[in-house]
Amino acid sequence: MRTKFIFFSGKGGVGKTSMACATAIYYADQGKKTLVVTTDPAANLSDVFEQEIGHKVTKINGIENLYAMEIDPDKATEEYKERCLAPMRELFDEEMLKIAEEQLSGPCTEEMAAFDKFIDFMEEDSYDMIIFDTAPTGHTIRLLELPVDWSRHIEESSKGSGQTCMGPVALIQESKKKYDDAVSKLRDLEQTDFIFVMQPEETSLKETIRSINELKEIGITTTKIIVNGLIPKEEAINPFFKSRYDMQQTYLSKAKDIFNNIPIQTMELFDSELRGLEMFRKVARRLFEGSDVHE
Template identity: 45%
Template sequence: MSKLQSSIYPKTGGRKNIFFSGKGGVGKTSMACITAVETAQKGYKTLLMTTDPASHIGSVLDKPVTDEITQINDIENLYAVQIDQKKAIEAYKKRILQDAEGKFDANTIMAMKEELDSPCTEEMAAFQKFIEFASREDFEVIVFDTAPTGHTLRLLELPMDWSKQIQLKAGISTEISEEDKKQKERFDRVFDRMKDENITTFSFVMYPEKTPMVEAYRASKELEALGIKTQLVIANLIIPEEQAITPFFQKRRDMQLKYIKEIQETFKDAELLKVPMFEDEIKGLAMLKTIGEKIFNGGLQHE
């Protein structure tokens, strides 16, 4: 098994978490869908999930995807789920307030309600759903289509004892609840897996230009501070050599090749996957299967 293949297929009897991150619009969703279809095709029970409210995994798969884990028809072993931000927020608020009822007075409950209307509640709710899905044991591969870089980093840097934090902000000093202890243990388990390079592959998708490369590198350093290494970088939307037949496209391709070399030097410890631009929109299982087979089992390695 090549280094590239070992970054997406689990070891025998093991599991694999694969994160796709990067700047908005660089092709994270397409790469996540291609990878999930590929691992499912190889016989691994795979969950494709997104933490990005603007994600369009359903459009790329050309199949309906909801906030409930759903098996994708026409391909064995593939399941998908999209976090419904609104539902996640309401469920999160409800749990916090139900836990508070009977413990605190009306003024404290009111203060907590106000706190729960703050912008950080949305991130906390998404974070909790992320942990819920990431801690599942019934999938061999979980592919994460994450929100643009900054959002992903905030998700991973959120405080651990979120309910305790809300209680303290409301002016209360109390022991962490049993429910929060379970949530904390679940988070620690997920985070330990994310730091284990045998279990988790964290990858950045970028098109070969300066801005997405710099943003990805900066984010990779922040992740490194959390103990998470970047193992895979994907240079996407490369103009194929045979299509660079006009001065305009030749110049664009030459620029891309220069940045591909720079990406390789910048992320020297990560595996580099080069993916060409396709003439058709990446959509539907047939196309996803074809691309996955080529890039992971033979390689569309355009120099």
């Protein structure tokens, strides 16, 4: 069986990490070897799982089949630069190395490094499921557009000066296939699910509309939307909660109208903090068994 990839995206603070972790726990409990990776510097899997994780694949305590990693952008950049520079150290003098190093110090190198780490996992075949808790939407879109742009950029540079902002073309030419493979996996509905998490409010709805359209332009289909943080109906007695409940229902209804061809799932607010395996198993039960899905 091929590895299945699930991407969670959405604006910062909408509950992406919680939904990604609940999904990871669900599949691990089903006996699937599962890895959850975050590329979001604000997400903290260590807090969720109540153990140290960091920039390495770590087995999660107290549950079989579950592993996690928090990608550190600085470390990923250093690793990427070293991988580019290593073959040059024997071939070039100090001055040439310095020029190459300067070329590898722009912001595009950081993005390249993050994406490079990200798609290393997409070539991984030792897991049944790999779940990506991606960075807030704008950043994610840039990362997903990179392989398309880089492929073009690599081709053009190889015909022109032979230089790119990631260093000499010859060094990254071999990466072209890796980027192209990653894009074809992202576009393959049998291999990849792309899930947006949003809150039932205007800014979150607008961001989700924009991001889904941007993904569509680069050939990536959104497979599900989770509307998170709904106030339960039975709690809408107090005037304050009633008014919030009515507003949320308005935006939920708008979301169903706008995304009428994408399944929408709802997740109510919990009355306690989301931490630890048992709490996330509860979320997973609602996510996979108890919540309504609107086709």
